[in-house]
Amino acid sequence: MQRKKAFFVGIGATVAVASFLGWFANTDKLSAKPDIKVGGVQNWPDRISSKTIDDLDRPGVTMAVLNGTYTHWYMQVNYPKADVKVFENFPDMIDAVESGAVEFCALYDNIADKSFSVHSKFNFVNEVFTTEFVYIGFAKSELGAVLQKEYNAFIEKIKANGEYDRLLTKWNSPDFEKSKIDNYQFTGKRGVIKMASTAAWPSRASFREGAVVGLLVDLAYYFCQEYDYQPTDIEIVNFAEGLAAAEEKRYDMFVDAITETPENKERFYFSNPYHKSETVMITKNF
Secondary structure, eight states, rough: BBBBTTTSSSSSOHHHHHHOOOOOOOOOOOOOOOOOEEEEEOOOOOBBBOGGGGGOOOOOOOOETTSSSHHHHHHHOTTTEEEEEEEESSHHHHHHHTTTSSSEEEEEHHHHHHHHHHHHHHHEOOOOOOEEEEEEEESSHHHHHHHHHHHHHHHHHHHHTTTHHHHHHHSTTTTTGGGOOOOOOOOOOOEEEEEEEEEEETEEEETTEEEEHHHHHHHHHHHHHHHTTTEEEEEEHHHHHHHHHHHHHOOOOEEEEEEOOOOHHHHHEHHHHHHHEEEEEOOOOO
């Protein structure tokens, strides 16, 4: 149902990227926010701990970060002396550390853990760098405000009846790459929802076999079925394109991991947070 746009550049939608990032940690519920799943660091190797993260704010230090994330904003504000390099996907960031193009790289804990099994020379800064909550984004429009309210109510409903856990189990399984989107029926009685995604998060929203698939896509289509909307094809955009599209209100719903930054708050209405991740710094230099 989806099509891949020509301007999509550098997003992990290829088979190689999907296989590299295909692992996704099993998660536990936060006691304070039971609607959020937490990706935990799994089995950290015995690595050399670094100096503190405060030592990174000095001239000559190069740090890689994912574009548009809370960590990106945090780094710009709190590490003005360092040279911050912005990337569109995690594999390119990790390759930059491996090649020496950058000294440090801010990764979500589960991806950092996975990278250690691939790159034997990596070490990590033994402190949490940032904590990010992620959301579904809705255009700041009249329809977007309605969708935000309805989507949050929908998620609460399917958590209560067990459907959320069913879908979560499907996409959290070790062989999630074999999982398929449920078969939904759309009436379109209440109109059309234009959707977009970076399709960069395996098991949540990624491009596979000609379609964008994952937990967030399952939830978005389920929502459209239950609330009588007709979803459009999910357009794949890079993050910069996504921000511009949000400002121009070209899309109603971003089926993705949107983090709360001042810039994003100006462009999106947020769903309730659905995930929490901690970022850590990896490096080869210690």
